[in-house]
Amino acid sequence: MSLIVQKYGGSSLANADSIKRVARRIIETKKAGNSVCVVVSAMGDTTDELLDLAAQVSPSPPEREMDMLLTAGERISMALVSTAIANFGDSARSFTGSQAGVITDDVHGKARIIDVTPGRIQGALDAGHIVIVAGFQGMSEGTKEITTLGRGGSDTTAVALAAALKADVCEIYTDVDGIFTADPRIVPSAQKVSRISNEEMQEMAASGAKVLMLRCVEYARRFDLPIHVRSSFSHHEGTWVLPPSQSEGDDMEAPIIAGVAHDRGEAKITVVGVADLPGKAAQVFNAVASAEINIDMIVQNVSAIGTGTTDISFTCPKADAQRAVQALQRAKDDIDFGSLQFEDQIGKLSLVGSGMRSHPGVSATLFQALADAGINIDMISTSEIRVSVVTRDDQLDEAVRAVHTAFGLDSSDGEAVVYGGSGR
Ligand code: ASP
Ligand code: MG
Numbered sequence: 296m297s298l299i300v301q302k303y304g305g306s307s308l309a310n311a312d313s314i315k316r317v318a319r320r321i322i323e324t325k326k327a328g329n330s331v332c333v334v335v336s337a338m339g340d341t342t343d344e345l346l347d348l349a350a351q352v353s354p355s356p357p358e359r360e361m362d363m364l365l366t367a368g369e370r371i372s373m374a375l376v377s378t379a380i381a382n383f384g385d386s387a388r389s390f391t392g393s394q395a396g397v398i399t400d401d402v403h404g405k406a407r408i409i410d411v412t413p414g415r416i417q418g419a420l421d422a423g424h425i426v427i428v429a430g431f432q433g434m435s436e437g438t439k440e441i442t443t444l445g446r447g448g449s450d451t452t453a454v455a456l457a458a459a460l461k462a463d464v465c466e467i468y469t470d471v472d473g474i475f476t477a478d479p480r481i482v483p484s485a486q487k488v489s490r491i492s493n494e495e496m497q498e499m500a501a502s503g504a505k506v507l508m509l510r511c512v513e514y515a516r517r518f519d520l521p522i523h524v525r526s527s528f529s530h531h532e533g534t535w536v537l538p539p540s541q542s543e544g545d546d547m548e549a550p551i552i553a554g555v556a557h558d559r560g561e562a563k564i565t566v567v568g569v570a571d572l573p574g575k576a577a578q579v580f581n582a583v584a585s586a587e588i589n590i591d592m593i594v595q596n597v598s599a600i601g602t603g604t605t606d607i608s609f610t611c612p613k614a615d616a617q618r619a620v621q622a623l624q625r626a627k628d629d630i631d632f633g634s635l636q637f638e639d640q641i642g643k644l645s646l647v648g649s650g651m652r653s654h655p656g657v658s659a660t661l662f663q664a665l666a667d668a669g670i671n672i673d674m675i676s677t678s679e680i681r682v683s684v685v686t687r688d689d690q691l692d693e694a695v696r697a698v699h700t701a702f703g704l705d706s707s708d709g710e711a712v713v714y715g716g717s718g719r
Pocket of ligand 2: 302305336337339342447
């Protein structure tokens, strides 16, 4: 008998009918002779609606209460899925994250899982029940408070439980057939890939691909766990995200490019007129770091006309950008810069593929494709297996389509199917 961990996202649980459909699918998996542990997200756009509601009650809701509020979304799903399964004649038991033994640190809103003690769910599985666990939540070891794992965190719950239970498979069910060479909502000719290395998937997720949460991919790598991403609306084979033990040495067959990701979640800040002296960049980024803000791209250029100053630009999450500006303003006298520029109408395109390591000319093809489409590049950054560019927000979709075509990624057999969800 195999043990299967399945995770169903919000778009697969949008209403009562979808809940019944998912319940039937879970029962099918069990009837095929498996033990089944299921992780559920909140129904549809529930999490966003709860966030909107909180914002109407208070401009700065306490973090602890936000976690109490948001975890309710997943608890609604777990009880309804369990109830639907019981109605179809099978037996299920639902558990909150803390009941399931998901132990986290105490950072509200983006807690990290530090341990999983799945005794209760193991017991329920051994007794022959289907287990339904509320995703995206746990309990802090130190404070015993309820925590959430950050947006999209149910994926991480599923991988963590699969690792702790030593499951045979971790299946992540979503509203598309797997991982595509680009977001099919923007590029209808995007193709499903049958396999992708964990390393490439980490770069895609870090570059804005929302199909899997970054932390879940990191977690799967650490535990050498394969993930099968597939649609709950079809029975098609999805995409396998392969851990290092299963993807290394496979490079000969692998395509050069895994995909094109995009991200609209960042803003750009430019510190204008910083003295060109040792220690100035350190001062700028110390100011930003002291506000606990993660920085993505950095560009610095010394003025060529000999003014002795430089401009330093960087990007960070839009949600943190105002705090970054405030932190820099507080440090203005110490750093001694001219002014600050802020730009949030930007988008980032990232081309990802481990074949870049051994194939020259990838960047040249990328820049030519953007040039042919008349798209201006604002910033560039690279890693071993990624090239990212920042463009104007309103040109980003066109940029993604142009690059997708230039690398021969367009499918010849029809359009990708998006089964549900608002992509919100
Ligand atoms: N419901 C949470 C969210 O929308 C967690 C999840 O879906 O994984 O971000
Ligand atoms: Mg969700």
